[in-house]
Amino acid sequence: MPSDAIRAALIKRLRISSAIAEEDIREIEALPISVRQYPAETAVVRDGERATECCLIVDGFCVRSKTIASGKRQILSIHIPGEIPDLMSLFLHVMDHDLSTLTPSTLGFISHETLQKLHRRSPGIAEMFWRDTLIDSAMFREWIVNVGQRPAPARLAHVMIELRERLRIIGRVDGGNFDMPLTQEQIGEALGITAVHANRVIRQLRQDGIVELNRGRVNVLDERKFQELADFDNRYLHQSPTL
Amino acid sequence: MPRFYFNVRNGDRLSDQDDLGQELPDQHAAWEIATRYAGDSLRDLDGDLQPEDDWRLEVQTEDGARVFAISIRASQG
Numbered sequence: 001m002p003s004d005a006i007r008a009a010l011i012k013r014l015r016i017s018s019a020i021a022e023e024d025i026r027e028i029e030a031l032p033i034s035v036r037q038y039p040a041e042t043a044v045v046r047d048g049e050r051a052t053e054c055c056l057i058v059d060g061f062c063v064r065s066k067t068i069a070s071g072k073r074q075i076l077s078i079h080i081p082g083e084i085p086d087l088m089s090l091f092l093h094v095m096d097h098d099l100s101t102l103t104p105s106t107l108g109f110i111s112h113e114t115l116q117k118l119h120r121r122s123p124g125i126a127e128m129f130w131r132d133t134l135i136d137s138a139m140f141r142e143w144i145v146n147v148g149q150r151p152a153p154a155r156l157a158h159v160m161i162e163l164r165e166r167l168r169i170i171g172r173v174d175g176g177n178f179d180m181p182l183t184q185e186q187i188g189e190a191l192g193i194t195a196v197h198a199n200r201v202i203r204q205l206r207q208d209g210i211v212e213l214n215r216g217r218v219n220v221l222d223e224r225k226f227q228e229l230a231d232f233d234n235r236y237l238h239q240s241p242t243l
Numbered sequence: 244m245p246r247f248y249f250n251v252r253n254g255d256r257l258s259d260q261d262d263l264g265q266e267l268p269d270q271h272a273a274w275e276i277a278t279r280y281a282g283d284s285l286r287d288l289d290g291d292l293q294p295e296d297d298w299r300l301e302v303q304t305e306d307g308a309r310v311f312a313i314s315i316r317a318s319q320g
Contacts, residue, residue, distance in 0.1 A: 151287040194280045196249045196265055 006058050006108050009082025009170045016169050019241040024124045033108040044099045051089040053109040057081050060105025061181050066097045075190035082170050103181045138236045147192045152201045155191045157230035181216035247273040252299040277302050281313045294319035
């Protein structure tokens, strides 16, 4: 795979959200990345594991999740190309959650040693990584509010819009439509509802002419109603260096 | 695995027929999902449950037999 294809989504996102400096782009282009293919629904790093590498999503979708004693799983976040969902493992040595693929994915692994050397010699990159993990936290705050307070239809709409806005930055939104390759069961796990309820909510949103989700593809029917339902304020995504 | 259908009625005003159903290992699993779904739905009714409403979740098997129902009745006074 050509080097620019591996790092493309990451650099695109950093250009827009963090106004990455040219010399830092060159550092990222020079990073040794070991690319591996993963099948769908496969663990990348598990809760309790001591990681030695960070994982850059080159292509595909992944999720972070945690499973409780009763066996119930909560999906904590959905991840897309250009993201490094386990960047925190650089400093938090033992994973406290699972990282797995949703779809077949191309993942690029960068050793912790490489990343540590990188951010020690480049304060700009160190700051960007730090900012990235802070934005991660902002997204978790919003996820808590979403799961804790919004009724299920609004909860789903919010998760959809959040995903869309992140996909937009890397050029993966096609006329308002985008991929969201989660099963109804997984949507339930993300929203904290049963698959039956998720199925109901999806049907309701289509019947109300707001949005449809079909075979992992989201098609917005009424943008204004969609945004109103989701009560979405994109500030928490901090998608520009001034935010 | 048997397939279970989760049908919702809210008084006479809203009836939601489940035409997809869900495959579950046994009745116990269906019961767990029903109680969870009922709780989550009640939470989302968010004022839409009126006094004298009769919210009902009925769980049926593929042959139409009703396995169990959960009903929530609201009353004023």
